[in-house]
Amino acid sequence: MRGLVDKATALFAVWTVLGVGWAWLFPAHFAWVTSGSLFGQSLISVLLGVIMLGMGLTLRVEDFARVLTMPRGVAAGVALQFTVMPAAGVTIAMLSGLETGLAVGLILVSCCPGGTASNVVAYLARANLALSVTMTMASTLVAIVLTPLLTGWLGGVFIEIDRWALFQQMVAIVLVPVVAGVAMGRLLPKTTRRIATFSPLVSVIVVVLIVGAIVGASKDLIEAHFGVLLLAVFALHAIGFGLGFVIPRLMGFASPEQRTISIEVGMQNSGLGASLASAPSFANQFANPMQAALAPVPSAISSVYHVVIGSILAGIWARQSAENDHVE
Numbered sequence: 310m311r312g313l314v315d316k317a318t319a320l321f322a323v324w325t326v327l328g329v330g331w332a333w334l335f336p337a338h339f340a341w342v343t344s345g346s347l348f349g350q351s352l353i354s355v356l357l358g359v360i361m362l363g364m365g366l367t368l369r370v371e372d373f374a375r376v377l378t379m380p381r382g383v384a385a386g387v388a389l390q391f392t393v394m395p396a397a398g399v400t401i402a403m404l405s406g407l408e409t410g411l412a413v414g415l416i417l418v419s420c421c422p423g424g425t426a427s428n429v430v431a432y433l434a435r436a437n438l439a440l441s442v443t444m445t446m447a448s449t450l451v452a453i454v455l456t457p458l459l460t461g462w463l464g465g466v467f468i469e470i471d472r473w474a475l476f477q478q479m480v481a482i483v484l485v486p487v488v489a490g491v492a493m494g495r496l497l498p499k500t501t502r503r504i505a506t507f508s509p510l511v512s513v514i515v516v517v518l519i520v521g522a523i524v525g526a527s528k529d530l531i532e533a534h535f536g537v538l539l540l541a542v543f544a545l546h547a548i549g550f551g552l553g554f555v556i557p558r559l560m561g562f563a564s565p566e567q568r569t570i571s572i573e574v575g576m577q578n579s580g581l582g583a584s585l586a587s588a589p590s591f592a593n594q595f596a597n598p599m600q601a602a603l604a605p606v607p608s609a610i611s612s613v614y615h616v617v618i619g620s621i622l623a624g625i626w627a628r629q630s631a632e633n634d635h636v637e
Contacts, residue, residue, distance in 0.1 A: 314506060314510050315509075317510050318509045321426055322620040324513055324517050325513075325516070329521055329609075331521060332520075332525035333524060333525065335525075336524075336525030336526065337525075339518070339521045339524075339525040339526070340526065342356070342518050342522030353522070354482050356515045356580075357519065357580055357581060358481075360516065361486035362489060363511055363512045364446075364486075365488065365489060366493060367442075367490075367505050367508060368446060369494055370495060372442070376447055379439070379440055379443060382437070382440050382570070383443055386444040387444060387448050389553055389557075389574045390422065390573060390574050391455050394419040394420070394545070394549050395416070395419050395420045395459045395463055397419060397548040397549065398419025398420065398463065399419070399463040401541050402416055402541070405544075406537070407537065407541060408603060409467045409603075410599070410602065410604045411534060411538060411604075411606060411607060412467050414608060415542065415545065415607040416460060416464045416467075417456075417460050417582050418545075418583075418586075418607050419577070420455070420460045420463070421452060421577045421581050421585075422445070422448035422577075423445050423448050423577065424577060424580065425445060427572050427573050428441050430616075430620065430622075431573075434572065434622065434627055436568035437569040438569075440565075440566060441573060444569070448573070449578070453476070453479045453484050454479075456475070456585075457475035457476040457479060460472070468594055468595060478584075478585055478588055483581065516579075520613070523609040527603070527605070527609065530599075530602060531610075534603075534606075541607070543614055546575050550622065551575075553572070568626050571622070575615060575619065576619050579612035580608075582605075583608035583612070586604040586608055587605045
């Protein structure tokens with residue numbers, strides 16, 4: 310069963326493309342995700358919490374100590390994550406002339422941490438999987454503070470961002486579920502191991518639901534801004550993957566670490582960006598409801614781009630590793 314789940318999870322790029330295509334053709338099939346609520350929270354926020362809980366279930370207390378065993382790689386990766394991507398996001402938003410909602414949405418997703426999908430890509434690329442998992446964990450925890458601060462600072466060029474409200478959302482949908490998952494693993498190890506077998510695949514399904522729902526609900530808006538929007542989001546991830554590879558290479562990191570940092574920097578937690586941008590407290594910051602509706606769209610497009618680019622790079626790097634192993 311584990312092998313089947315792993316194979317299905319590894320096809321996350323395929324599921325994302327198929328899910329977005331389905332939502333584009335039949336938007337009504339995903340409408341329940343954007344309109345639903347649970348426990349007084351929007352369903353999108355609850356679903357994002359499920360993803361973060363799944364991440365927590367795969368972590369142990371000992372994993373946090375692993376940061377100390379690879380400090381240079383983790384520090385370099387996290388630093389690049391929160392400098393290269395936010396700088397690229399605000400620069401692209403300003404140079405491309407995006408409308409306010411799209412510009413703020415692009416900046417928001419650029420300030421998000423790496424997503425758990427990056428761990429799958431790192432595995433497929435034959436990169437340093439331990440470093441990938443550790444970087445994802447570290448950037449997610451750091452993001453609880455940095456995502457609101459950076460989004461408020463850079464997004465403030467376009468609108469006034471309520472950083473405190475954004476921080477509260479990060480605590481509720483990131484920190485609490487992750488801590489709950491780690492605690493569950495500590496208190497109920499056997500049950501947690503059984504659940505953790507399926508949690509990565511569940512996370513993939515949930516991301517597809519979130520992204521598909523936003524794409525379906527924003528179909529008309531996406532069509533209206535199609536060209537510049539696709540180009541802007543592609544440029545963001547191309548810069549992330551590119552500089553995430555080149556800078557570590559200049560710093561003297563080995564090839565597996567170069568690939569890992571490139572993947573971690575280039576792949577954002579787009580589900581988190583979409584959830585934050587869809588929250589009523591975030592939407593209320595826009596004077597124009599139309600601009601508020603545009604804010605989650607860059608995250609939805611981002612989720613497609615980064616898994617496709619990451620999967621292509623993983624295939625190339627895996628072949629290169631196989632060839633090098635054969636030569637040796």
